[in-house]
Amino acid sequence: MSTxxxxxxxxxxxxxxxxxxxxxxxxxxxxxxxWLSPEALREAAEGLGETPAYCMAVASFYDMxxxxxxxRHLVEVCTNVSCALVGAQQVLEAFERELGVRPGETTADGxxxxxxxxxxxxxxxxxxxxxxxxxxxxxxxxxxxxxxxxLRADG
Amino acid sequence: xxxxxxVVLQGADERDxxxxxxxxxxxxxxxxxxxxALTPQAVIDELLASNLRGRGGAFFATGRKxxxxxxxxxNPNPHYLVVNADESEPGSFKDNEILSRVPHRFIxxxxxxxxxxxxxxxxxxxxxxxxxxxxxxxxxLEEIREDDQLLGGVTIVVHRGAGAYICxxxxxxxxxxxxxxxxxxSKPPFPAISGLYASPTVVNNVETLATVPPIVAMxxxxxxxxxxxxxxxxxxxxxxxxxVRGGNYxxxxxxxxxxxxxxxxxxxxxxRELKAxxxxxxxxxxxxxxxxxxPYDYDALAEVGTAMGSAGVIAIDDRCCMVQLGIRVSEFxxxxxxxxxxxxxxxxxxxxxxxxxxxxxxxxxxxLDLLLDVCDRINGKCLCPLGETxxxxxxxxxxxxxxxxxxxxxGGCPFxxxxxxxxxxxxxxxxxxSPVAEVPA
Numbered sequence: 001m002s003t004x005x006x007x008x009x010x011x012x013x014x015x016x017x018x019x020x021x022x023x024x025x026x027x028x029x030x031x032x033x034x035w036l037s038p039e040a041l042r043e044a045a046e047g048l049g050e051t052p053a054y055c056m057a058v059a060s061f062y063d064m065x066x067x068x069x070x071x072r073h074l075v076e077v078c079t080n081v082s083c084a085l086v087g088a089q090q091v092l093e094a095f096e097r098e099l100g101v102r103p104g105e106t107t108a109d110g111x112x113x114x115x116x117x118x119x120x121x122x123x124x125x126x127x128x129x130x131x132x133x134x135x136x137x138x139x140x141x142x143x144x145x146x147x148x149x150x151l152r153a154d155g
Numbered sequence: 156x157x158x159x160x161x162v163v164l165q166g167a168d169e170r171d172x173x174x175x176x177x178x179x180x181x182x183x184x185x186x187x188x189x190x191x192a193l194t195p196q197a198v199i200d201e202l203l204a205s206n207l208r209g210r211g212g213a214f215f216a217t218g219r220k221x222x223x224x225x226x227x228x229x230n231p232n233p234h235y236l237v238v239n240a241d242e243s244e245p246g247s248f249k250d251n252e253i254l255s256r257v258p259h260r261f262i263x264x265x266x267x268x269x270x271x272x273x274x275x276x277x278x279x280x281x282x283x284x285x286x287x288x289x290x291x292x293x294x295x296l297e298e299i300r301e302d303d304q305l306l307g308g309v310t311i312v313v314h315r316g317a318g319a320y321i322c323x324x325x326x327x328x329x330x331x332x333x334x335x336x337x338x339x340x341s342k343p344p345f346p347a348i349s350g351l352y353a354s355p356t357v358v359n360n361v362e363t364l365a366t367v368p369p370i371v372a373m374x375x376x377x378x379x380x381x382x383x384x385x386x387x388x389x390x391x392x393x394x395x396x397x398x399v400r401g402g403n404y405x406x407x408x409x410x411x412x413x414x415x416x417x418x419x420x421x422x423x424x425x426x427r428e429l430k431a432x433x434x435x436x437x438x439x440x441x442x443x444x445x446x447x448x449x450p451y452d453y454d455a456l457a458e459v460g461t462a463m464g465s466a467g468v469i470a471i472d473d474r475c476c477m478v479q480l481g482i483r484v485s486e487f488x489x490x491x492x493x494x495x496x497x498x499x500x501x502x503x504x505x506x507x508x509x510x511x512x513x514x515x516x517x518x519x520x521x522x523l524d525l526l527l528d529v530c531d532r533i534n535g536k537c538l539c540p541l542g543e544t545x546x547x548x549x550x551x552x553x554x555x556x557x558x559x560x561x562x563x564x565x566g567g568c569p570f571x572x573x574x575x576x577x578x579x580x581x582x583x584x585x586x587x588x589s590p591v592a593e594v595p596a
Contacts, residue, residue, distance in 0.1 A: 014312055016233070016276070017352055022334030023317050027283075061336040061493075063318030063582075064283045080245045081437055081483055082395035082469055084579045092580060103580055116582045118320065118487055119245040119437075120284050123467065124394055124401030133286045 004032055008047030022048060026059050035066040063117070071106040071113035073151050075099070076130040079116045082123035087141070091127045092116060094144035112151060157414035160381065160407040162389045163365045167256045173291055175298040178259040184305060186368040190267040191307065198271040202367070204375030206387040210249075211239055211323070211360030212436070212465040214386075214453055217367075223347035224272045224355050232354035234274040237332065237346075238265060240281035240288070240361045241316055241323040244436035245487060246467025249391040250361035252403045254281070254288035257365060258295035262311065264364035267371055269309045272357050277311040280328050283318050320491035324539045325358040327493065338493045339539035362391055382408035386452035390466050394420040397427065397472035409455075412447040416470055427472035431555075435464025437484050438544035440551040461551075476570035477556040478563050479577060481549045482510045486581040488545030499542025502533040506549055513560065516567025523560055527553060 002010075008025040012018035025044045026036060033040035036059050038052070045052040059065040077083075077092045092103065095114055099107055106113040122128040125137035131151060139147070161168075170177045178184070190198050202218030209215045224234060242250040254261060265277050281289050292313055299305050314332055316322050322331045326340035329351050350356025366388065370378045379387045386408035392415060395401045399421025406415065412432060416422065423429050429444040434451075440461035442449070449455050456463055471480070489503035509526045512518040530546035537543060553560050562569050571577060 017333065019334035020314070020332060023331065024315065027315070027317065058334065058336055061319060062283070062316070065317055079483075079579050079581060080487060081433075081480065081576075082246055082401075084483060084576050085396045085469070085471060085475065087575060089575070089577075089579045104583060116580050117284075118490060118582055119243060121242050121248040121251045121282070123246050123248050123396075123469070124398075124403065125248075126395060126401065130284065133284065135287065 004028060004043050005047045008044065012048070019048070019050070022050070022055070022058050023062070026055060026065055030065060034072070035069045037069075069106070071111050073112045073154070074115065074130070074132055075112055075147075075151070076115045076117040076120070077103075078118070078120045078122070078126070078128045078130075080119035080123075082119070083126040083128055086126045088127040090141045091129065091139050091144065094141035095129075095148070098144050098148045112148070157406070157410050157418040159405050159419070160389050161405050162369045162378075162381070163253060163260070163362060163391055164257060164403075164405050165369070172257050172259060173255075173295060175259060175295070178257075182372070183259055183368075184263055186371040187263050187266050187270075187305070190270055190371045195271045195273055198267065198371065201371060201375040202271070205370045205378040206375075207363065207366055207370060207378070208386070208453070209360055210362035210366070210390065210466070212244070212438075212462075214463065217359065217363055220347065220359070221268070221272050221357055223345070224357055225348070227273050230355050232352075233276055234272055235351045235354055235356040236265060236269050236272060236274045236277045237325075237329065237351055237356055237358045238277065238279040238281075238361060238364060239323060239325060239328055239358055240279055240285070241328055242285070242361070242465070243282055243320040243323050244438060244465045244467055245484075246393060246395055246433060246436045246469045247465040248393045248395075249403050249466060251285060251288050253361055253365050253391065254285070255291045258288075258291045259298075260368055261292070261361060261365045262295055262299070264367035265311060266305070266307065266309055267367050268357070268359060268364060270307070272355075274357075275309050277309060278332060278351070279311065279313045280322070280332055281313060281315055282322070283316040289313065289315060319493075320487075321493045321539070321541060324541065327539065328358065329356065336493070338495045341538055383450065383452045383454075385454035386463075390451070390463070392451070393467045394470070395467065396433075396469040397423050397429075397475075398470045399424045406451070408452040409450045411450050412442070412468070415451060415468060416447060420468075420470065423470060423472050425472075427474065429470060430473045430475060431471045431477070433467070433469040433471070433548075435462050436467035437469070437487065438540070438548055439464045440547055441555060443555055474570070474573050475576060476514075476568055476574040477552045477559050478510055478514045478568060479570070479574050479579075481552045482507060482514060483576055483579055483581065484552075485510055485545060485549055488541060490582060492541060496537040496539075496542065498533045498536040499545075502529050502542055503545055505529045506545070510549075513563045514568050516563060516565075518564060520564060523553065523564065526550075 011021040029044040331337035533546040
């Protein structure tokens with residue numbers, strides 16, 4: 001199995017200019033560490049030949065990079081206009097009740113982080129909820145219990 | 156009854172066109188062979204004849220854009236084709252569907268375009284959230300990976316974004332692809348002269364590229380007969396909001412907004428009345444229910460002061476409070492402002508703050524004027540259109556629903572929790588709580 005360093009070096013070779021591998025390298029580091037911890041940023045920087053500060057500067061621009069720890073599972077509810085028009089807020093509240101956390105928080109057992117996100121690009125199939133980045137469409141508040149159960153069962 | 160006219164999505168209802176064999180069975184990649192038998196200029200000429208205009212939102216003539224790319228002997232740097240698959244405009248999800256259902260047609264469009272602009276390097280910048288569409292394109296590329304004849308020496312790299320609306324702006328996209336924060340560049344120079352790695356670069360939208368193979372197959376002149384004069388061909392329109400049948404519908408330009416909403420979208424559910432329509436994604440000027448007999452084409456929409464944008468039609472029923480809509484839209488642009496230009500960074504924040512006071516019944520008459528004044532001070536004063544479109548969209552809610560805004564001055568929101576947008580929790584900037592102090596030295 002290749003190390004993060006080796007994987008980042010391979011990514012860099014794909015691009016005419018190696019710095020283009022910054023986003024993919026940060027994603028790999030995040031996948032390995034669960035979030036972009038100082039250590040993860042250091043490792044990404046080492047692979048890229050950039051400074052950790054550079055990696056931090058880039059990562060902090062993008063919403064999908066976590067600069068604080070998150071749960072093992074990510075529940076992201078779109079609350080942009082199209083989803084909100086058909087009841088995204090009620091879906092969000094159902095997740096809050098089911099998980100016992102507010103948006104931005106992680107369950108006490110460290111399993112699930114609940115977030116609200118901007119438009120996920122599934123507006124006609126609202127409400128969109130991304131479970132570990134897989135979209136669920138037409139989510140209703142009544143579906144939420146089963147979704148959470150499924151997530152928790154997924155080890 | 157208005158109907159769909161499938162060109163980009165043609166065949167996808169009958170067959171699984173994510174599979175190479177199925178796409179081949181309906182003549183897939185034949186247009187590529189036809190294009191390669193032509194000179195690059197002849198392909199550009201076909202595109203000019205088709206009058207295809209960019210489907211990302213700016214509606215710039217695709218053939219003209221390609222013709223701006225210097226010839227290899229004029230500029231020895233590598234030429235790049237960069238695909239804008241960063242679809243993030245609220246209300247638009249057409250590229251999601253195109254990439255997921257006809258990835259090979261999209262790839263064929265990339266290869267034809269690479270031939271036309273004499274490029275060997277294609278980068279597909281796809282928004283990070285689009286895992287499904289990413290996998291569809293990756294798997295389709297895997298199917299042709301060893302087909303050297305098909306690829307013709309062209310490499311296609313799929314590059315995933317990481318969550319930033321602004322990267323749909325082409326120069327921000329290029330910055331991001333170069334491994335930086337996605338902040339727009341000052342133009343000129345335009346990407347055609349100095350784009351990716353300061354080299355000649357054409358940036359095209361997914362739908363634009365997926366339209367290229369059918370154009371080459373049928374000929375530019377035949378394509379130009381579809382639709383209407385100012386807006387030839389078809390458009391994949393995303394319908395969402397308070398509709399019976401939300402989804403993507405490919406139609407010939409010139410169909411009316413009313414036909415889109417009632418014939419294809421099935422109208423407003425639950426016995427509610429249509430109140431307003433956002434015609435081209437949340438960046439566009441809103442239309443009232445009385446204005447929807449307008450044909451869905453560039454000129455007709457411009458005449459009523461709005462735009463097709465990225466073809467995201469959002470239907471809004473009579474429960475919705477327009478001040479709440481303003482808050483939600485303004486919050487979005489505030490969140491997504493890259494922070495480079497002060498009018499946008501500060502102005503969107505002020506817009507949200509004033510709208511919140513209005514909603515709470517704490518605003519004075521003069522603050523409604525202040526809101527319009529803030530909008531005016533964003534317009535035309537930024538490097539990219541993000542703040543400008545936010546200002547124009549929100550100002551249009553005030554101008555077209557002025558009575559409703561005035562009603563808020565007197566004791567707050569008359570809709571309250573009846574409106575589905577009441578109290579919606581918008582995403583916060585998740586990095587404001589970041590352990591910045593812990594960044595290693």
